[in-house]
Amino acid sequence: MSEIIVFRYGHRDVRDYRVTSHCALVSRAFGATSIIICGNKDEKVTNTLKGVTKRWGGKFKVKFVKTWEKELANLKKKGFVLVHLTMYGEMIQNVDKKIGKNDKICIIIGSRKVESGIYEISDYNVSVTNQPHSEIAALSVCLDRIQNGNELKLEFSGAERKIIPKKQGKEVIPLK
Amino acid sequence: MSEIIVFRYGHRDVRDYRVTSHCALVSRAFGATSIIICGNKDEKVTNTLKGVTKRWGGKFKVKFVKTWEKELANLKKKGFVLVHLTMYGEMIQNVDKKIGKNDKICIIIGSRKVESGIYEISDYNVSVTNQPHSEIAALSVCLDRIQNGNELKLEFSGAERKIIPKKQGKEVIPLK
Numbered sequence: 001m002s003e004i005i006v007f008r009y010g011h012r013d014v015r016d017y018r019v020t021s022h023c024a025l026v027s028r029a030f031g032a033t034s035i036i037i038c039g040n041k042d043e044k045v046t047n048t049l050k051g052v053t054k055r056w057g058g059k060f061k062v063k064f065v066k067t068w069e070k071e072l073a074n075l076k077k078k079g080f081v082l083v084h085l086t087m088y089g090e091m092i093q094n095v096d097k098k099i100g101k102n103d104k105i106c107i108i109i110g111s112r113k114v115e116s117g118i119y120e121i122s123d124y125n126v127s128v129t130n131q132p133h134s135e136i137a138a139l140s141v142c143l144d145r146i147q148n149g150n151e152l153k154l155e156f157s158g159a160e161r162k163i164i165p166k167k168q169g170k171e172v173i174p175l176k
Numbered sequence: 177m178s179e180i181i182v183f184r185y186g187h188r189d190v191r192d193y194r195v196t197s198h199c200a201l202v203s204r205a206f207g208a209t210s211i212i213i214c215g216n217k218d219e220k221v222t223n224t225l226k227g228v229t230k231r232w233g234g235k236f237k238v239k240f241v242k243t244w245e246k247e248l249a250n251l252k253k254k255g256f257v258l259v260h261l262t263m264y265g266e267m268i269q270n271v272d273k274k275i276g277k278n279d280k281i282c283i284i285i286g287s288r289k290v291e292s293g294i295y296e297i298s299d300y301n302v303s304v305t306n307q308p309h310s311e312i313a314a315l316s317v318c319l320d321r322i323q324n325g326n327e328l329k330l331e332f333s334g335a336e337r338k339i340i341p342k343k344q345g346k347e348v349i350p351l352k
Contacts, residue, residue, distance in 0.1 A: 018191075018194065018195055019194055019195070019198070022195070022309070022310035022312060022313070025307075025308060025309040025310055026309045026310050026313040028307070028309070029305045029307035029308070029309040029313075030305065030309075030313075052308055056307055056308065087339060088339055088341070088342060088345070088346040088347070088348075089341060089342065089343070090341050090342065090343050091328065091341050092328065093325055093328050093329075116345075119344060119345060120344070124343075125342070125343060125344060127339075127341055128316075128328070129205045129206065129327070129328055129330070130338070130339035130341055131201075131204070131205035131232055131330075131332070132201060132205070132228055132232060133198070133201040133202045133204070133205040133206075133316075134198035134201055134202050134312050134316070136198060136310050136312040136313055136316075137198070137202040137205075137206075137312055137313065137315070137316035138316075139313070140304075140309075140310070140312075140313035140314075140316050140317050141316050141317060141320050144317050144320070144321075145320075149269055151305070152267065152268065152269050152304070152305055153269075154305070156307070162306075163263060163264055163303075163306035165264070165265060165266045165267050165303055165306055166264060166265065166266065166301070167265070167266050167300075167301060168295060168296070168301060169264070169292075169295060170264040171264070172264075
């Protein structure tokens with residue numbers, strides 16, 4: 001599977017905590033190794049993810065940066081293909097297979113208005129429908145498609161517990 | 177394509193506005209005909225969706241209900257298959273094709289703890305990974321999979337504008 005990093009553009013403050021947390025949790029659950037959040041440092045997001053990773057496993061990392069320019073240029077230099085999700089971009093169903101073939105992928109998600117430089121530095125500008133909806137939805141559908149559903153079978157190392165999928169009710173087994 | 181309704185369980189108040197709005201916007205963009213929100217009436221959600229539907233088209237509806245029991249029983253009586261998304265359920269990759277064959281589908285998404293009656297009344301309890309993440313992500317991946325990607329090609333009638341998908345930049349054309 002590809003190495004995937006998610007880049008979240010435009011986290012402001014406490015108002016954004018829940019949506020940014022959802023983005024980070026989806027990144028982790030769908031197999032990304034880390035999320036880089038561009039905006040004001042928010043320990044609450046970091047702590048939420050630390051707690052989830054402790055209980056449910058894996059090595060997911062959260063990092064905050066102040067500006068996007070240097071960070072995205074660095075990722076590009078390291079060989080990451082930059083994929084910017086935007087309702088204006090080309091249709092995901094036309095490029096998902098091609099994007100998924102890359103070894104290193106950085107998915108960029110915005111919230112409000114995104115600077116034009118993000119469109120320009122990106123190797124792909126990709127839409128998940130051309131309708132307004134949710135960066136969390138765009139991210140998850142993109143991650144599911146470029147990994148061809150393989151992220152749904154991931155096991156997380158070092159977890160304290162594990163869910164046994166069931167048609168009815170809940171079954172959680174302790175692992176430690 | 178199937179007729180799809182989304183049922184959102186557990187909207188409380190202003191804290192939930194953004195996440196519930198994302199759920200509603202995803203439902204609309206991914207081809208559901210309406211969202212039924214169980215919880216406290218929130219005009220802000222209704223107005224956000226009215227505005228989006230006016231500009232971007234379609235006939236999407238938002239409805240609030242106080243309790244889930246009668247509503248879900250009614251949908252079942254009308255022939256809707258109830259699909260409850262939960263991290264404890266059986267794996268989506270094993271049931272997506274089967275679910276997608278139904279003419280009428282109601283997708284149930286919770287937020288916090290969901291009453292056990294929801295598990296029992298549902299025809300399917302389905303997980304999108306068995307990791308904690310986001311009901312917005314689970315909803316979007318489920319809608320993409322059960323419709324086999326056909327929702328990505330939807331056109332919305334009566335829109336004031338339309339996006340022309342582009343590799344770079346933005347192109348929006350007026351339709352009225």
